[in-house]
Amino acid sequence: MRKNIFLALLLVALLSFNAYALDTTLLNMRNKFFSESLKLKDVFPKSKDMILLVVMWDSCLNTTSQLDGYFYMLGIFNTIKEENLTEDAISFLSGWLREIRKTAEMNLSSLKASTGKFEPDTKVHLAILKDYFAELIKKVDLEAGKISTLRASVKKKTAQ
Secondary structure, three states: OHHHHHHHHHHHHHHHHHOHHHHOOHHHHHHHHHHHHHHHHHHHHHOOOHHHHHHHHHHHHHHHHHHHHHHHHHHHHOOOOHHHOOHHHHHHHHHHHHHHHHHHHHHHHHHHHOOOOOOHHHHHHHHHHHHHHHHHHHHHHHHHHHHHHHHHHHHHHHHO
């Protein structure tokens, strides 16, 4: 009986670990940035704020590709056998998160510094992106917390 309960708990733990990459809220953020980039692209032809729009569009695409890279790494990360999981792999993953955060902070401060008389559509998209980058920073911090928990468990495992 104990063996069955242990096997069931082990199975749940393994399945939840492999589903980790799919369960991230960063995926929703990635989709928001991609969707916003499409909306910005539609505004280009009729706007006089072309330079700011291009900068915002570029920041959306850059963030989307950074998050895609993170998801790609999680996919590789989740295929590493548990016994081969090293602190180096976790460090690389957390380093990537730090870079995403730095870029998001830079984009947010750049957007906050954008002042002037902009068209109403541009102002709307500017406000949306400010909110998205602020939200992304919070979610990256949460994700980094999850990774640090994983790092602590790997340290305990290697110490044994």
